[in-house]
Amino acid sequence: MWQSLLDAYRDRIVDTGREPLFLLLLGLVLSFLFIRISTRLIRAQVRWWPGNVTPGGLHIHHVVFGQALLLICGVAAFAVRGDGGSWWNLLGFGFGVGCGLVLDEFALVLHLKDVYWSTQGRTSVDAVMLAVATIGLLLLGELPLGGFARHPDGPTLAGACGLLALVVVSLLKGKTWTGLLGIMLWPLALVGAVRLARPQSPWARWRYRSRPRRLARAERREERIHRRLVAAKTAVYDLVAGTPDVDLEPARPAPVAPAAAPPAVPPPAVAEAPPPAPWRLRCAAFVQWYLRIVTLIDLLGAVVAPFRAQVQRVDRGEYFTPVLVTSGFTTALLAGLLAVMLRRRKRAAWIAALVVVLAHAGLYGLALAFPEFRAHPFNWFSAALTLAVLLALLLSRPVFRVRGGRGNVPLAAAVLVVGGALLTALGAVAVRLGHTDGVPDWGEAARYGLLRLVTLSGVVKVGGVEVPRWIDLALNLLGTALLLLTLRILLRSPLGAEQLGPEDESRLRRLLERHGGRDSLGYFALRRDKSPCFSPSGKAAVAYRVVNGVALASGDPLGDPEAWPQAIEEWQRLARAHAWIPAVTGAGEQGGTVYARVAGLRALHLGDEAVVEPARFTLDGREMRGLRQTCRRVERAGYRVVVRRHRDIPAEEFADLVRLADAWRHGRTERGFSMALGRLGDPADGDCLIAECRDEAGRTAALLSFVPWGADGLSLDLMRRDRESDNGLVEYTVARLLEHARGGEPAVRRVSLNFAMFREVFEERIGAGPVLRLWRGVLRFLSRWWQLESLYRANARYRPHWQPRYVLYEKPSELPAIGLATALAEGFLTRPRLRRGRPAGRT
Numbered sequence: 128m129w130q131s132l133l134d135a136y137r138d139r140i141v142d143t144g145r146e147p148l149f150l151l152l153l154g155l156v157l158s159f160l161f162i163r164i165s166t167r168l169i170r171a172q173v174r175w176w177p178g179n180v181t182p183g184g185l186h187i188h189h190v191v192f193g194q195a196l197l198l199i200c201g202v203a204a205f206a207v208r209g210d211g212g213s214w215w216n217l218l219g220f221g222f223g224v225g226c227g228l229v230l231d232e233f234a235l236v237l238h239l240k241d242v243y244w245s246t247q248g249r250t251s252v253d254a255v256m257l258a259v260a261t262i263g264l265l266l267l268g269e270l271p272l273g274g275f276a277r278h279p280d281g282p283t284l285a286g287a288c289g290l291l292a293l294v295v296v297s298l299l300k301g302k303t304w305t306g307l308l309g310i311m312l313w314p315l316a317l318v319g320a321v322r323l324a325r326p327q328s329p330w331a332r333w334r335y336r337s338r339p340r341r342l343a344r345a346e347r348r349e350e351r352i353h354r355r356l357v358a359a360k361t362a363v364y365d366l367v368a369g370t371p372d373v374d375l376e377p378a379r380p381a382p383v384a385p386a387a388a389p390p391a392v393p394p395p396a397v398a399e400a401p402p403p404a405p406w407r408l409r410c411a412a413f414v415q416w417y418l419r420i421v422t423l424i425d426l427l428g429a430v431v432a433p434f435r436a437q438v439q440r441v442d443r444g445e446y447f448t449p450v451l452v453t454s455g456f457t458t459a460l461l462a463g464l465l466a467v468m469l470r471r472r473k474r475a476a477w478i479a480a481l482v483v484v485l486a487h488a489g490l491y492g493l494a495l496a497f498p499e500f501r502a503h504p505f506n507w508f509s510a511a512l513t514l515a516v517l518l519a520l521l522l523s524r525p526v527f528r529v530r531g532g533r534g535n536v537p538l539a540a541a542v543l544v545v546g547g548a549l550l551t552a553l554g555a556v557a558v559r560l561g562h563t564d565g566v567p568d569w570g571e572a573a574r575y576g577l578l579r580l581v582t583l584s585g586v587v588k589v590g591g592v593e594v595p596r597w598i599d600l601a602l603n604l605l606g607t608a609l610l611l612l613t614l615r616i617l618l619r620s621p622l623g624a625e626q627l628g629p630e631d632e633s634r635l636r637r638l639l640e641r642h643g644g645r646d647s648l649g650y651f652a653l654r655r656d657k658s659p660c661f662s663p664s665g666k667a668a669v670a671y672r673v674v675n676g677v678a679l680a681s682g683d684p685l686g687d688p689e690a691w692p693q694a695i696e697e698w699q700r701l702a703r704a705h706a707w708i709p710a711v712t713g714a715g716e717q718g719g720t721v722y723a724r725v726a727g728l729r730a731l732h733l734g735d736e737a738v739v740e741p742a743r744f745t746l747d748g749r750e751m752r753g754l755r756q757t758c759r760r761v762e763r764a765g766y767r768v769v770v771r772r773h774r775d776i777p778a779e780e781f782a783d784l785v786r787l788a789d790a791w792r793h794g795r796t797e798r799g800f801s802m803a804l805g806r807l808g809d810p811a812d813g814d815c816l817i818a819e820c821r822d823e824a825g826r827t828a829a830l831l832s833f834v835p836w837g838a839d840g841l842s843l844d845l846m847r848r849d850r851e852s853d854n855g856l857v858e859y860t861v862a863r864l865l866e867h868a869r870g871g872e873p874a875v876r877r878v879s880l881n882f883a884m885f886r887e888v889f890e891e892r893i894g895a896g897p898v899l900r901l902w903r904g905v906l907r908f909l910s911r912w913w914q915l916e917s918l919y920r921a922n923a924r925y926r927p928h929w930q931p932r933y934v935l936y937e938k939p940s941e942l943p944a945i946g947l948a949t950a951l952a953e954g955f956l957t958r959p960r961l962r963r964g965r966p967a968g969r970t
Contacts, residue, residue, distance in 0.1 A: 147219030154223025194230025301328025411523035418466035430455025471706035477527035582607030644837025647879035648682030662693035677948035678707035681801035683718025735926035740870035765823030774813030
């Protein structure tokens with residue numbers, strides 16, 4: 128199709144001398160779209176946009192630049208008219224840019240006042256649309272009044288006069304667009320002149336005054352058809368040019384006698400936007416399923432050679448396929464990414480999809496203007512399906528309300544520009560090094576590299592550059608990666624609140640005082656990188672953190688269980704509003720049940736938490752032989768355990784303990800999210816407990832920190848030891864702490880130790896099948912880095928009660944994203960951090 132379109136452009140536009148007119152149209156459309164986007168960014172007070180041009184404090188309006196371009200390019204076009212060539216094309220484009228800038232302020236000239244963002248300002252958009260339609264008809268060969276000026280004979284003049292009469296009648300009947308476009312298309316003028324006039328038109332006032340039935344028919348038609356068309360046109364104008372301001376000028380009250388001022392009435396609360404209509408949701412679902420099917424087709428075309436050969440007939444101009452239907456991984460990834468982001472109702476994804484579909488629809492409409500494309504029925508099917516997707520996108524616009532982060536657009540633009548420049552330079556070097564016949568200059572090499580970043584098609588060629596196929600493929604893969612990275616940055620969700628505020632922390636502590644004994648993970652909700660989402664009554668809260676687009680909560684909700692459903696609903700509503708994936712890690716049975724019932728989440732058994740009751744703990748018995756021998760060996764080496772609350776430790780001594788804990792940490796990052804506080808030594812955590820294992824010289828060789836679990840429990844937070852000291856120090860410290868607790872100091876009835884992921888897999892059971900043995904082998908291999916099996920073995924030595932913990936998710940397809948977010952939150956994986964936009968507000 129592309130080669131055929133280029134040939135048709137050359138035959139129908141270039142060879143007929145219409146290329147300057149085409150470039151004029153292109154300049155008009157691009158300049159109008161650019162200035163509208165610019166004014167909308169200025170109106171929204173976007174910080175990164177440069178805004179108005181104000182040298183020396185003088186505001187230069189964009190219509191001034193348009194007038195200058197019209198004057199310069201118009202005069203220059205007359206000067207070089209006889210020469211033509213590239214200068215004429217350039218002047219045509221510049222003249223079109225000037226037209227777009229001037230017509231954008233057509234309403235200002237018409238009303239002689241600033242009505243840009245009022246409903247009167249829509250006249251400028253009408254003027255631009257009319258100019259685009261007129262120039263487009265000229266490009267297609269249509270001439271005003273039938274082209275009578277070419278053959279000014281009697282019949283031609285009579286036909287022109289008749290057409291002009293039809294146009295005048297259409298205008299008098301209030302059909303402005305039909306009449307004006309009818310100057311070039313006589314069927315439109317005929318239809319406008321024959322059909323009923325609009326009720327408020329001059330024709331209706333003159334002719335329908337004595338014909339009430341005809342006037343009633345005109346009013347019914349106005350209500351049934353025209354107003355719907357106006358609503359559709361208004362929606363398109365809002366999309367292209369921005370929504371006008373609502374002009375509310377209250378009527379001036381009549382002067383009255385002074386009276387006492389009434390009490391101030393508080394402004395009404397802003398209600399949430401109503402949910403979209405079901406038919407709009409169905410339109411959105413149609414687009415999403417279309418993109419999913421296109422993704423599958425593109426993948427099949429990439430791997431199945433016969434199917435790929437059929438699809439690639441597009442390049443030979445035999446037919447064209449519906450929007451985004453190709454045979455390659457790039458388009459498949461693009462369609463799949465758009466489908467996922469549209470599923471999350473992101474406005475940026477809707478805009479990107481609309482731009483892609485609009486471009487294809489315009490291209491297909493241009494192609495069907497040529498007979499060679501109209502001859503294939505499949506082309507009509509492709510154009511109709513593309514138009515259906517376009518209409519579904521336009522109708523489903525209210526569904527996609529989720530805004531991205533404020534810094535997404537400038538960061539994505541910077542990545543695209545800088546990355547494109549670097550890859551173009553890299554491509555130029557590769558082309559010069561890999562050229563098989565001579566060495567092209569840097570300009571040709573850069574153009575070839577830039578072309579291969581975009582496409583592997585041979586439709587557009589650069590000179591005589593010939594390089595090995597692997598260079599083309601490598602450059603195209605790099606270009607695909609850059610495109611996907613740019614789209615990922617553009618479409619990413621906003622961040623959540625990155626720090627827990629003092630007020631929210633106080634509210635959470637009050638909930639923990641009353642209900643902190645329900646969940647051993649409750650105190651970890653006080654992590655400073657979590658955000659609370661409270662129920663409307665404030666009696667319950669869900670603590671979460673946004674990681675990689677996932678609103679990741681941990682543990683059960685805090686507070687009164689009767690208020691848990693309301694807190695979960697608020698958390699889920701907040702996730703929906705920001706296109707976050709709702710997920711919970713480490714939920715208990717009670718919390719998981721409520722999450723599943725209220726939010727519709729599914730549960731997956733993740734592992735078990737080891738809970739030991741000091742009253743039942745003992746080192747006696749055959750099963751405890753290994754732990755008992757370890758403790759005796761450590762005692763004989765002169766070690767002892769000291770147990771204290773954080774608030775009882777002097778500040779200087781605590782600083783030394785923090786320094787030791789940092790020095791003994793394995794790796795650079797602090798691990799833990801669901802069962803780690805991550806701030807040893809904070810004055811706000813005075814109720815936490817620390818157990819030190821000291822050698823015979825009084826030096827600390829290991830330390831364990833526990834957070835409160837209600838009024839009578841402890842939950843392990845931090846566990847560190849000196850690697851050069853004897854083995855078994857941690858086991859000895861835990862055993863002595865449990866024995867002290869059994870004696871009443873500290874007074875605790877339960878101690879939560881580490882969380883053992885996949886405990887059932889690591890347990891040795893008779894009759895395990897090959898799948899379980901294979902899964903166990905994989906986990907043991909991963910345990911070399913993440914200590915999965917060692918944590919289970921260490922916890923099992925205390926003969927604890929195992930309490931199941933679950934991961935809760937909404938859809939199985941979201942499990943990879945949830946797993947990645949959990950690994951990032953827990954510190955198993957790290958990534959470089961980019962500066963992001965402002966975080967989203969908390970509830």
